[in-house]
Amino acid sequence: MKPDFPVIKADILIVGGGSAGAMAAIRAKEIHPHQEVVVLEKGDAKYSGCIARGMDALNIVAVPGVATPELYVESNSLACEGIMDEPVNYKMAERSYELMQKLVSWGVCFPVDEKGNYEILQVHPKGRFCVTMKEPELKVILARRMMDLGARVINRSMALELIKDDGRVCGALAANVRTGEVFGIQAKSVILTAGGTARFGLPNNGYLYGVYDFPGNTGDGYCLAYRAGAELSGFEYTLVYYIVKDINAPLLYITLTRGCHLVNAMDERRDKDHPSIRTMFLEHLEDRGPLRIKLSHLPEEKIREIESILFTTERPACERFYEGRGIDFRSGEIELWPTEVFLCGGHGLTGVRVNERAEASVQGLYAAGDTSLVARGHLSGAFVFGEVAAENATEYAASVPHRQLDPQAAAAFFDKRSRRMGQKNGTVTIEEFEYKVRRLINDYIRPPKNEYKLNRALWWMDRFRRELSEMVRVEDAHDLFKTYEVENIIECAVLSATASKERRESRWLPWHYRSDFPTRDDSQWLKHIVLTQGEPGGGVNVTYKDIVRMKKGD
Ligand SMILES: Cc1cc2nc3c(=O)[nH]c(=O)nc-3n(C[C@H](O)[C@H](O)[C@H](O)COP(=O)(O)OP(=O)(O)OC[C@H]3O[C@@H](n4cnc5c(N)ncnc54)[C@H](O)[C@@H]3O)c2cc1C
Structure with missing residues (x-):
């Protein structure tokens, strides 16, 4: 047919x-x-x-002579x-330098010093892999x-x-x-x-x-x-990031590697302790936040360099944001805050x-x-x-x-689409509905997690699936696509709550912090939690897979 x-x-x-x-x-x-x-x-x-x-950096490049x-x-x-x-991961690192050189040949700018060396920063636990890039x-x-x-x-x-x-x-x-x-x-x-x-x-x-x-x-x-x-x-x-309050735009590598100070709410310096997103977020959770970036001690040319990266390479909208807040890097400071979970x-x-x-x-x-x-x-x-x-x-x-x-697959798809398009008299706008779905994700899936919260997440997501096809108003194609997006957000929430419930330990603190299983347990959980779709109408299948190691001689 x-x-x-x-x-x-x-x-x-x-x-x-x-x-x-x-x-x-x-x-x-x-x-x-x-x-x-x-x-x-x-x-x-x-x-x-x-x-x-x-982007301001290619975060992982094994530059010959610097890292392997x-x-x-x-x-x-x-x-x-x-x-x-x-x-x-080996394959990725093995091809990373060749890839970077390909970008260079296309005209992408990776600044070099007077000796022709790239700027390579350490942002990983071991080794320097993060190569500065300056390409708006x-x-x-x-x-x-x-x-x-x-x-x-x-x-x-x-x-x-x-x-x-x-x-x-x-x-x-x-x-x-x-x-x-x-x-x-x-x-x-x-x-x-x-x-x-x-x-x-x-x-x-x-x-x-x-x-x-x-x-x-x-x-x-x-x-x-x-x-x-x-x-x-x-x-x-x-994941929850820790970056500029309200605009959620990146700046940490750009500022901290160029001499900016990082202070907590008590004005204690933190930039000397190799801060990471994780340590900053933890400090915030321990009520010593918000942390702030201070630049006022820097010479004018450094401030201009930072501005030029933030306002061109990263996001031009940043310039308008700081202007709107009345923040001048020469006198003001930048407040940081945890982002949404993603x-x-x-x-x-x-x-x-x-x-x-x-x-x-x-x-x-x-x-x-x-x-x-x-x-x-x-x-x-x-x-x-x-x-x-x-x-x-x-x-x-x-x-x-x-x-x-x-x-048949196409027919099922068109059936669902016309049912959705028929929801002209729904009582809730898709924007209001998305807001509620994501508010509940904050309540029950964002760390810290525990079994009670994760069960509540699953209960709510099940209900949202029904409400999406019963209560949400779909007036035009724009609304229709948003329903597809929100359907996927709900699906991801089910997958996330299921995997989070399964991993009965805490790992990657604070991102998978289970308050009911607060410690890391390598004896049980040094493995992948793998999810596949169950039978129609059934739930998510959960299995485990071993970590894949390099074979000897690879
Ligand atoms: C703010 C920010 C700063 C970062 N800075 C750095 C950095 O400095 N250095 C570094 O190494 N890494 C950085 N990263 C990480 C890096 O940028 C990402 O890991 C990488 O760009 C991801 O690429 P991607 O193609 O997977 O996703 P994306 O580049 O986001 O592309 C996904 C695309 O898929 C499209 N799409 C989605 N759903 C559909 C659909 N159903 N049908 C059709 N199209 C669809 C979207 O519109 C989008 O264009 C940063 C990330 C962010 C968010």
């Missing part, structure tokens, strides 16, 4: 045109210029994703408190490159469902978020690069979109993979489980960046695994034929 909606044919479909997605598209076209590569992007790939414009991939594996394993697969045009460079190479980028389009045939992923259904038009993509392999769940907990400022990470990331990559049967892990790693593979450990070929546990499916579990890989992980995924997805695509998109 022929589907009665437009279908695009692709060799590789990439879901999400952010850092990992753009890099995957570029690599796929580099190695096989004639293959058809389609990138679906919810926003506009020119400025979408975590790198809205640029082996040292990175050792160091990151400490940072992950043992819950890290070694081969995946990074995202534009990537977006332009993928388009110039011939990848077909479809902006303002959200992937809504993966389609499988005979156990392998063979395409997806998607829709234009402005017009609501649905279309299918027949693809031989699919790479998920849709970021993490940025809109998870509610930030203190109460704004739905005032979050640290890119607000278009609503866990869609996790949910697409989960519903297609793939294994997920690390959903108990519930899920992310790049900063944390939440993701689709992949091996060192970026393969998920379902045939034809690959994942990279914050959607995947390349533990704490940051931008380097997104770039390297974007490339790795493209290489292996290309090889796979060359070995299989296209398959028809299953008409």
Whole structure:
């Protein structure tokens, strides 16, 4: 049966045109210029994703003569408190320098001193891996490159469902978020690069979109993979950052590595103690916050340097924010505060489980960046695994034929869509509903956690699933897409509460702090908690997987 909606044919479909997605598209076209590569992007790939414009550092680069991939594996394993697969992280570090040099050849600026040395900072427990980058045009460079190479980028389009045939992923259904038009993509392999769940907990400022990470990331990559049967892990790693109050914008590496002072509420200096997000957040929880960054002692040229990074490379909106608050770095100070709770593979450990070929546990499916579990890989992980995924997805695509998109799956999708569009008389707006869902995530999933709270989270999420299809008002395509996003946020909350309940210990303090199991227990819990979709109507399947070690001689 022929589907009665437009279908695009692709060799590789990439879901999400952010850092990992753009890099995957570029690599796929580099190695096989004639293959058809389609990138679906919810926003506009020119400025979408975590790198809205640029970034101040490539956090993990094993620069020859300074650090090695082996040292990175050792160091990151400490940072992950043992819950890290070694081969995946080794692969990332092994290719990181080559990747950085590729960026240099594209014109990305990594400043060097008069001797030609890069600025490399220590932000990991062992070794120096964080290379300063100064490139406000990074995202534009990537977006332009993928388009110039011939990848077909479809902006303002959200992937809504993966389609499988005979156990392998063979395409997806998607829709234009402005017009609501649905279309299918027949693809031989699919790479998920849709970021993490940025809109998870509610930030203190109460704004739905005032979050640290890119607000278009609503866990869609996790949910697409989960519903297609793939294994997920690390959903108990519930991150809270500690950065600029109210705007939730980054500044720590930029300021603390350039001589700024960090003081707590009692004016005690903390910058000499190698502060981390974790130690600052803990100090805040111990009632010695808020911490503040002081710059007034710095010479004018240092202040200008910091301003130029914060106001161009990071986020131009920062300049307006400080102006609005009347903060001048020469006299004022910057107040820090905990952010909302969020899920992310790049900063944390939440993701689709992949091996060192970026393969998920379902045939034809690959994942990279914050959607995947390349533990704490940051931008380097997104770039390297974007490339790795493209290489292996290309090889796979060359070995299989296209398959028809299953008409039954499409029919079920259209049924659900028309039921949703029929909710014209719902009593609650989708914005009010999202606010409540995320407020309850704050109450019951944000650490500290315990069994009682996590059970309450599961109870509420079950109720929200029903209310989403009964009470929420859907007046137009805009509301419809928000219901899909909130549905994914609810799904992520169920996954997070389930994994958090299962891990009956505390680890990665304070991010998985169980007040009823306050200590770390390596004898029981030095393993992954793996989640897969249960039978229809059933819950989440929970299993354990051992940590994957490097084989001797690797
Ligand atoms: C504020 C901030 C500062 C950072 N600073 C640094 C740094 O200095 N150094 C460093 O190494 N790392 C840094 N990181 C981490 C790094 O940027 C991320 O790990 C990396 O960019 C993640 O890339 P990604 O492709 O997975 O996600 P993103 O770049 O966020 O891309 C995901 C894309 O998927 C799209 N999308 C989502 N759902 C769908 C869907 N259903 N259909 C279609 N498209 C979809 C989104 O619109 C988005 O464009 C920072 C992160 C943040 C948030």
